[in-house]
Amino acid sequence: MRIDLTQGILDDNDEIAARTFERLRQAGVLCVGLLSSPGAGKTTLLEATARAWRDPMRLGVIVGDVATEVDSARLRACRMPAAQINTASHGASCHLSAGPVAEALDAFDLARLDALFIENVGNLICPVAFRLGEHQRAVLLSVTEGPDKPMKYPKAILDTDLAVITKVDLCPHVDVPAAEVEKNVRRVRPHARVLTVSTRGAPGIGPWLGWLDDMLATGGRTK
């Protein structure tokens, strides 16, 4: 007899995630999960999003990290309500799970939110397998990581809805054209939705805000 424990853990996780997905849908809150390598710019993108939003109090974020409250503190400083989960105290520290995320929802007044972000632990592998209740999942790829990451971490491309190429102001300094990263995303997933952003230069974060507006208008369903 062989017992597949991993599948059991994933089934339990997915059941809680499905409840979170539905709870947020009924509350009219768009839920967007963010995945990336460490330091690809998840928190920086959310800071810029809070600054651009009509009222940052209408955005919320659940932040996962192995240790520290550094990121939630940064986002609260932008007036975005933030809950921190430190995964070192929740079993496997390499990803968020649906259980702690569902508990963290209670920290928010959902009736007052437009959107809730879930910023995962910096890791391009383990978080992909664990649904948290997100309506949409975005993976961030920094140009500083080099152009080959889509092929090396294919599930992070295949199991997310949007690829956001970040820090494109640094392209000339690292000799990595954003177009090459985009081409590699499409090698893994030909019809992937891909955006490029920078919080320090052109094109700014307009493409990302446009995508968010689209998602808010459709309740997180791709048209």
Add this chain to the structure above:
Amino acid sequence: MRIDLTQGILDDNDEIAARTFERLRQAGVLCVGLLSSPGAGKTTLLEATARAWRDPMRLGVIVGDVATEVDSARLRACRMPAAQINTASHGASCHLSAGPVAEALDAFDLARLDALFIENVGNLICPVAFRLGEHQRAVLLSVTEGPDKPMKYPKAILDTDLAVITKVDLCPHVDVPAAEVEKNVRRVRPHARVLTVSTRGAPGIGPWLGWLDDMLATGGRTK
């Protein structure tokens, strides 16, 4: 009754790792493990090391990746003998384990090697817990990831022997001084050994080559 499966897996792994450690020690081959986030520059550092070495055929590398042979192909192009392990076909894909590494050793003529590198999967969390038989472990931290990673991934600092701050030529473009990353490494581990390198500008990779020479002279034992 509660069975702690994780501990059992780690015990089995550590037993194989201890045999690899001893096998390489007896063969007079220094074994250095490299850990980092995706795209922090592990392969680029090894390419530069191969170019600087008296004979790159006397270096070997076992490369771990979820998918692709991109990195081992790059290192073979620098005349460094390389074996690739794709972790997607070895159970947990988020880290190398001692078993496949021990098998990969057979691809090398150990009598002809000065040093064997083990380049782990890009991930600052899971690989830390799995010893592979390395005599020394180095963690690479790119300045492009921001200065806070040592606090967010403390085990990657605590359970390695050396921190290598990479891409320091990019410091002015990302507003992250290498000294700030180094200070944060020391907040986690006050007496940590820390080097800064760049393959595109000052200070080059001299500090890393110096450390390697020290390790070769002492058989991988810290003086």
